[in-house]
Amino acid sequence: MPKNILAFLTFIIILSISILSVKGPVAYAQENTSESSSLFLIKESSTDDEAGFDDEFEDEFAASEQEVFDPLSGYNRVMTGFNDRFYFFVLDPVARGYRWVLPGTARRGVKNFFHNLLFPLRFVNNALQLKATNAGEEFLRFSINSTIGILGFWDPAKEWFGLEAHEEDFGQTLGYYGVGGGFHVVLPLLGPSNLRDMFSLYPDLQMDPVNYVENRPYNFPKQEGEYLGVSRQTLQAIDLTLLKTVNTESLRIGQYENLKKDAIELYPFLRDVYEQNRAKLIRE
Amino acid sequence: MQAAKKIIINLFLVSIFSFSFGTSFLFADEISEIREMTKEKVDHVISTLKDDNLSKEEKKEGILKTIDGLFDFSLMARLSLGKKYWTKLSTEGRAEFSELFVERLKQSYLDKLDLYTDEEVVVDEAKLTKKNRVEVLTYLVSKDDKKEMTYKLYKTKKNVWMVYDVDVLGVSIVQTYRSQFSGILKKESLEKLIERLRSSAELGS
Numbered sequence: 001m002p003k004n005i006l007a008f009l010t011f012i013i014i015l016s017i018s019i020l021s022v023k024g025p026v027a028y029a030q031e032n033t034s035e036s037s038s039l040f041l042i043k044e045s046s047t048d049d050e051a052g053f054d055d056e057f058e059d060e061f062a063a064s065e066q067e068v069f070d071p072l073s074g075y076n077r078v079m080t081g082f083n084d085r086f087y088f089f090v091l092d093p094v095a096r097g098y099r100w101v102l103p104g105t106a107r108r109g110v111k112n113f114f115h116n117l118l119f120p121l122r123f124v125n126n127a128l129q130l131k132a133t134n135a136g137e138e139f140l141r142f143s144i145n146s147t148i149g150i151l152g153f154w155d156p157a158k159e160w161f162g163l164e165a166h167e168e169d170f171g172q173t174l175g176y177y178g179v180g181g182g183f184h185v186v187l188p189l190l191g192p193s194n195l196r197d198m199f200s201l202y203p204d205l206q207m208d209p210v211n212y213v214e215n216r217p218y219n220f221p222k223q224e225g226e227y228l229g230v231s232r233q234t235l236q237a238i239d240l241t242l243l244k245t246v247n248t249e250s251l252r253i254g255q256y257e258n259l260k261k262d263a264i265e266l267y268p269f270l271r272d273v274y275e276q277n278r279a280k281l282i283r284e
Numbered sequence: 285m286q287a288a289k290k291i292i293i294n295l296f297l298v299s300i301f302s303f304s305f306g307t308s309f310l311f312a313d314e315i316s317e318i319r320e321m322t323k324e325k326v327d328h329v330i331s332t333l334k335d336d337n338l339s340k341e342e343k344k345e346g347i348l349k350t351i352d353g354l355f356d357f358s359l360m361a362r363l364s365l366g367k368k369y370w371t372k373l374s375t376e377g378r379a380e381f382s383e384l385f386v387e388r389l390k391q392s393y394l395d396k397l398d399l400y401t402d403e404e405v406v407v408d409e410a411k412l413t414k415k416n417r418v419e420v421l422t423y424l425v426s427k428d429d430k431k432e433m434t435y436k437l438y439k440t441k442k443n444v445w446m447v448y449d450v451d452v453l454g455v456s457i458v459q460t461y462r463s464q465f466s467g468i469l470k471k472e473s474l475e476k477l478i479e480r481l482r483s484s485a486e487l488g489s
Contacts, residue, residue: 057359057438057448058367061462068463108427251428258399262392262460264480268467273455280454 068271069183079186080267086189087256095249102250109153110247114210115165116145116152121207125168129176134166141165167281170204171197175282184271192274210240315418318445319410322420322435325354330405333397347397348390355393356438356446357386363448364461369469377474384481389457396452418445 070076099107119142126135141157149156157163174196175181182195193201205211213236225232263269332338332346361382362370373381403426410420416439424431434451449458468477 055367057363061363061366061459104427111428254399258395261395262457264461264464264468264484268464269460272460272463276455276459277453283454 070271071183072185073267076184076186076271077267079188080192080270083186083189083191084266091246091249092253092256095246095253098246099250099253104251107247107250110243111251112145112149112155113152114244114247116142116149117209118207120209121170121204122166122168124207125170125173126166128173129168131166131168134168137163138166169197169200171200171278172282174200175278181275181278184275186267186271192270194275194278197278210244211237213237213240315410315412318418318437319407319420321445322354322410322422322437322447323407325350326405326407326422326435329397344394347394351390351393354447355389356440356448357389358382359446359448360389360458361385363458365465366462369465369474373474377478381478381481384478384485385461387485388481392457393450 119138123135123138123142126138140161141163144157144161144163145152145155148154158165179196181197184192184194185198187193187198190201213233227235259273260266260269328350329347332343332350335343338346364385365373365381370378403424406423406425408421408423410418413419418437420435420437422433422435424433432451432453435447436449436451437445438448439445449456451457465477468480
């Protein structure tokens with residue numbers, strides 16, 4: 001018997017040692033000791049340099065760092081410069097004027113309206129990615145917001161029922177099934193994209209009701225005929241897209257400028273931001 | 285004899301049981317402490333930003349004092365440049381790069397928060413990603429949208445948890461600088477890069 005008890009005791013001792021080593025003392029830097037801690041950091045960093053530069057971190061970041069295949073970089077740089085200037089000289093001033101005219105509540109309403117219209121896109125792509133719950137929630141959101149939310153101008157689905165939107169587009173669906181982004185392409189006016197997302201624009205646009213405004217007797221202005229060789233129907237779609245763009249922009253004035261502050265060189269920076277953000281959206 | 289055996293086996297089972305639970309509780313305990321610490325600091329930063337009695341300079345000073353113990357800025361500088369280039373720098377070069385870069389990071393963090401003064405910061409869950417890594421998920425919530433911001437912390441040798449990277453909408457700040465730097469350094473020298481940082485710091489101030 002004593003043999004067993006001895007074994008048991010040993011077991012308990014090993015246990016307690018492992019528990020103690022797991023816990024360890026937890027110390028947090030206090031505000032009033034920030035000076036001494038920063039002094040300490042300088043020391044620590046100098047020892048790290050000698051001891052092989054935080055290899056664990058190096059691996060963490062090096063792993064996601066690949067040589068970017070960027071055959072269009074020349075064109076992309078030029079187009080980034082163009083888009084950047086377009087933003088500063090056209091879009092931003094217009095959005096600021098629009099913001100000045102229209103109160104925030106109205107602009108948020110317009111945003112909700114257009115967002116609600118894009119329900120088919122989100123629903124189909126959630127379904128294609130087999131995200132049944134999300135697709136169901138999107139369906140509920142559309143039903144609630146189109147009725148109680150008065151054509152989608154309000155968002156009671158989120159405010160009362162806590163149903164959040166699940167943004168998905170066709171590019172994300174392709175990514176979900178393992179389609180890589182391909183090389184980076186900066187589109188005129190639309191900004192950063194890549195081969196996969198560029199081709200996904202077509203199905204995405206097909207699912208945007210804004211592009212389906214039809215001739216109806218009560219339409220105002222009239223949809224028939226042409227104007228400067230472009231059908232009025234197309235013009236209406238362009239008008240709506242413009243309104244949507246300016247409205248969205250008016251709700252995020254200053255954000256692009258802010259983002260840009262982290263750029264040393266604009267084009268590679270924006271490319272990286274786009275690709276990292278898309279990768280995250282696809283992972284989810 | 286038989287009874288004693290049974291007791292020992294039972295004790296054995298109980299201890300295994302409590303061990304497995306005990307450790308997970310210990311982890312959970314530490315993780316929630318990290319979450320609390322991050323929440324406390326971030327809340328403090330936001331309340332400083334919203335305090336109308338303070339001048340812009342006072343706000344900046346107050347915030348930087350709060351986050352100094354939370355962010356490991358010098359590690360962020362090293363990681364952003366990357367091992368390959370860091371090891372090539374002289375001691376003075378490292379010091380200058382760190383100083384310029386850290387100043388830039390701090391300013392960028394302040395600017396980001398400055399834009400969101402009407403927003404609320406929700407500190408969501410903290411999760412253990414590796415043995416000595418914890419990610420704290422936060423949201424900047426405004427009337428218009430909800431932005432995800434993840435603070436990534438590691439345990440220093442002094443058992444202090446500090447932030448080594450921040451993800452905004454899945455975009456890692458360190459990673460972004462890292463690829464920018466390595467792109468530039470393929471064409472230019474390190475001296476020229478530091479020169480660039482210096483001139484943009486002068487422009488900014």
